Amino acid sequence: MSKIFLALFVIILVVFFILNINFPLKKHEIYGKYVNRNFDKPICCVEAPHTEDTLILYEDKTFESKFYGAGTYILYNGINPEIELFYKDFNHSSSAIYKTYFLNGIFEKPKIMLNADMNHYYEKLD
Incomplete structure (x- = not known):
C-alpha cells in the first residue's frame, strides 16, 4: 500500500514540475511579434x-514598438533566457535600458515578462 502512495506522489510531483518548468528557447523562437497583455492592471x-502595444524583435538585434520606439537588444539565452532593451528615454534626450526575462511553459506561447506580480507580459503572436 505504501509503495502505491509513494509512486502516486512521485507521479504527481513529476507532473507538477513539468507543468511549471520554464523551457529554454531556441533563438529562432525568440524573434517575432509580441503583444502586450494584462496592461489594464494598476500602473x-x-x-x-500600460496601453495596447506590439513589440517586434528582429534577428539583427533591433526591435520596434509604439511604447519603446526603435532600439536594440541583447539576449542572454540560457536556462532562464533574459533580454535587455536599449532605447531612447521618453524625452529622447537620454538612453534607457529595460532588462527582463522570458517565460516558456509547456502548452504556452513564449512571454516576455514585464511585471510578474501583476501578470503583465508580452505574448508571442507568431
Whole structure:
C-alpha cells in the first residue's frame, strides 16, 4: 500500500514540475511579434506599457514598438533566457535600458515578462 502512495506522489510531483518548468528557447523562437497583455492592471512602473502595444524583435538585434520606439537588444539565452532593451528615454534626450526575462511553459506561447506580480507580459503572436 505504501509503495502505491509513494509512486502516486512521485507521479504527481513529476507532473507538477513539468507543468511549471520554464523551457529554454531556441533563438529562432525568440524573434517575432509580441503583444502586450494584462496592461489594464494598476500602473506599477513607468518602464512598461500600460496601453495596447506590439513589440517586434528582429534577428539583427533591433526591435520596434509604439511604447519603446526603435532600439536594440541583447539576449542572454540560457536556462532562464533574459533580454535587455536599449532605447531612447521618453524625452529622447537620454538612453534607457529595460532588462527582463522570458517565460516558456509547456502548452504556452513564449512571454516576455514585464511585471510578474501583476501578470503583465508580452505574448508571442507568431
